[in-house]
Amino acid sequence: MIITDAAEAMINLERLVAAVKGQEERESKFAKALAMLQTLSRKEGIPLAIVGGLAAIHHGYERFTKDIDVVVRSGNLDILARVAPHYGIKVIWNDPDGWHKLQCEGVPIDVVPEGRKPRKDAPTAIPGPEQLGVREGAGYAGIAGWMETKLGSYRVQDQADVVQVIKVTTPATLRRIRKHLGKAHAIYLQRFDELLEAAKEEKEQERERGGAK
DSSP: OOOOHHHHHHHHHHHHHHHHTTOOTTOOHHHHHHHHHHHHHHHHTOOEEEEHHHHHHHTTOOOOOSOEEEEEOGGGHHHHHHHGGGGTOEEEEOOTTSOOEEEETTEEEEEEETTSOSSTTOSSOOOOTTTTTOOSSEEEOOHHHHHHHHHHHOOHHHHHHHHHHHHTSOHHHHHHHHHHHHHHOHHHHHHHHHHHHHHHHHHHHHHHTTOOO
16 A cells, blocks of 8 residues: 555654654654653753644644754753763754754754844743743643744744644633733734734634634
């Protein structure tokens, strides 16, 4: 039986979602990499906040991603690069500014350093794991903090992630997110409101076409 590229992509996505939800029984590469990060995090006392595409899945938008993005405390960046090999995690690139490139089970792991700017024109620096709701271990950034990181980098993919997560988020949670972003920076609040309107328009179109229940 020949599996088409599209079908294979769907199988990979199902495994990826299962890994995020802790339901992957066959131990996919992502599940193994996440487990290894959890072990390193707890043994070394380095909290890791998972952001990026995996956090988008965690917050309700099931889309494919090829890597794991983790926010690391500024004081733990050098330590992480030093101890990673002891846990079967390769250091592909040791960046002087902390944007380390790691790899585990063939899965790329991108380190996002606390206190750095996600892009040159970003209005604020990247918050630390604790500010993202992760005080110990390797865990997913809370939805408000995750959106803050997305609105800071603000690439096309970031905007799409925020819109899709907004569409599956309750009004009460959206109000809480909006309050958080208002405290973070006025630009983030403006961007969120624009994407909120885009999400509402998409949902309305889906209702008209019978795509939403």
